[in-house]
Amino acid sequence: MFFIGLGTAAPTQRYSQRESWAALQKSAPFPKLEPRARAILKKVLCGDNGIDARHLALEPLAEVFDQTPDALQSRFTRHAPMLATEAARRALADANCSAAEMDAVLISTCTGYLCPGLTSYVAEQLSLRPDIFALDLVGQGCGAALPNFRTAESILAAGRAKKILSICVEVCSAAFYLDNDPGVLISACLFGDGAGAAVLANEPVPDRRRVKWQTAASHLAPEKRDILRFSHKNGMLRNILMPEVPQIAGAEAAKLFSTTLAAAGVKRNQITGWILHTGGRDVLLALRDKLGLAETDVRHSAAILREFGNISSPTVYFVLERALRDPVPDGLWWMSAFGAGFSCHGALLKVGS
Numbered sequence: 001m002f003f004i005g006l007g008t009a010a011p012t013q014r015y016s017q018r019e020s021w022a023a024l025q026k027s028a029p030f031p032k033l034e035p036r037a038r039a040i041l042k043k044v045l046c047g048d049n050g051i052d053a054r055h056l057a058l059e060p061l062a063e064v065f066d067q068t069p070d071a072l073q074s075r076f077t078r079h080a081p082m083l084a085t086e087a088a089r090r091a092l093a094d095a096n097c098s099a100a101e102m103d104a105v106l107i108s109t110c111t112g113y114l115c116p117g118l119t120s121y122v123a124e125q126l127s128l129r130p131d132i133f134a135l136d137l138v139g140q141g142c143g144a145a146l147p148n149f150r151t152a153e154s155i156l157a158a159g160r161a162k163k164i165l166s167i168c169v170e171v172c173s174a175a176f177y178l179d180n181d182p183g184v185l186i187s188a189c190l191f192g193d194g195a196g197a198a199v200l201a202n203e204p205v206p207d208r209r210r211v212k213w214q215t216a217a218s219h220l221a222p223e224k225r226d227i228l229r230f231s232h233k234n235g236m237l238r239n240i241l242m243p244e245v246p247q248i249a250g251a252e253a254a255k256l257f258s259t260t261l262a263a264a265g266v267k268r269n270q271i272t273g274w275i276l277h278t279g280g281r282d283v284l285l286a287l288r289d290k291l292g293l294a295e296t297d298v299r300h301s302a303a304i305l306r307e308f309g310n311i312s313s314p315t316v317y318f319v320l321e322r323a324l325r326d327p328v329p330d331g332l333w334w335m336s337a338f339g340a341g342f343s344c345h346g347a348l349l350k351v352g353s
Contacts, residue, residue, distance in 0.1 A: 001153045003211040003349075004163075005095025005199035006321045009086035010055035010192070010308060011079065017053065019061065020189070021045040027065045029178045037180045044189040050281030050302065054192035054309035056173045057083075064188075067177040069235035076112025076174035081121035083195035084169040087314070088126055091165070091197035095205065099126045102199075103161035104133040106151055108144035108168045108313055110230065110340070111175050111237065118169065133161065141228070141339030142277055144168055144313035145196070146347055150216050152200045162201060168313035169195035175230075175237040183241035190280050192309035196317020209324065209353055214332070216347035217260040224248060224342035249279055250286030252344040253336050257291060260346050266332060273323055273333035273351065274298060277315045278305040300326065313339070324351075 015023075024030050024041055033041075057079035058064050084107060092099060105128060107118045114121070117136030122128070133155070140147055145168045152164040172191035177184065204210045227242040253276075261268065274293060278284050278301045288298060295302075300322045304315060311318060316337050323333070330352035338344040 001156050001200055001202065001213040002204040003198050003213070004201050004205045005091040005093070005097060006317060006324070007087045007090025007092070007094055007197045008194065008314065008318050008321055009083050009090065010194040010311075011057045011083070012055075013057070013059050014053050014055050015061050017045045017051055017189070023061045027062070029065060029067070033178060034180045037185055040182055040185045041189065044186055049190070050284065050305050051190065051309045052306050055194060057171055057193045058173055064173060064176055067236070072174045072236055073112065076171045077114060079171045079193065080109060080112055080118055080169050081125065083171070083193065084118055084122050084167050084197070085125040087169070087195035087197035087317075088122060088165055088167055091199050095199040097163060097199055099128050101163050102128055102132060102165045103163055104135070104152070104155055105165040106135045106137060106148050106167065108137040108140060108148045109170060110139060110141050110144065110313065111170045111172055113138070122167065139340070140313070140343065141230070141341065142279065142310070142312045142315070143337040143339035143341070143343050143345050145316045146216060146335065146337050146345035147218070149198075149200070149213065149347065153213060156200065156202050164200045165197065166200055167195060167197045168317065170312040170314060172312055175239060177236060183239055187239040187241055190310045192311050194308060194311040194314045194318070196314035198317060209351065211324070212350040214348040214350050215260065215264050216345070217256060217263070218343065218345045219252060219256050221252065221342045228342055229340045245279070246282040246286040248342060249283050249338050249344070250290035252342065253287055253338060253346070254290035256344050256346045257334060257336065260348065264348060266348065270332050271334050272329040272331035274301070275316055275320045275323060275333055275335040275349070276301045277337035278302070278310060279338075280310055281305070313337070
């Protein structure tokens, strides 16, 4: 399987962390929070957490304080199809493909629910063929991109499609609200909105840099489910984010990396590029520690985190797109993402001309 086109999209509205802190202080919910909760918000938004700004589907920013279930669902319903469609259009243009060439469309999300799913809206807006195979994937959190790619790989290998549109889209601001729970507060300070799309095919595009999906693996640790997942409270999605997430993410990612390389007969020093979901500054530091990486190895992940925040499942599309524009050496690249479950996914990509 080859990546023959990539595209990303984010809301045009971009808010610095300092802007978010200023807006919070003027909001009606802020004085009702406990002193500890207010201190957490100030520390995350005003401290060095690796994020300068985030793109959010909020205009104005004060819209975030409309925290009724209906308002949050409306935000997802309005923005998720638009972001997914825009990323898909850019991926199709990058691949020099028409929408009519797509045999399947796979869309992953976890920040909202529609029935029919997002594939219905995106198929309509892109004018995809009526006979396209459309599959909506939900509940995989930040790690969803790689299961999405593996599903596409299986469909292509089975001969059921020649070209597939793979999309991840998250409107994380549709799950923002304020209470005294640290996980809820930190989530509201870290996550951003966006979408990523890829055109996947069995044949590469001639005369351009190839990105081939070599092999992939996943590890599911359900006994750690409660450290990172969504629950519901008062009709709203509630992000459970425990303090031990960075260390567990680093340990699970390193374990999966070692076992996947061993199974593929690949040496550690053969990896020339790193496409990593960030999670946050502390997660990125844990990944560097457990994988033995230098700052330059994670520069693309760090740059996406700094400019967009944690975009959840679309993150690896953004990182891969940036790495391909940069003079990262050809060879084997390692892509990895993790999230709710607790789940960890990894893939070897062969990049070259």
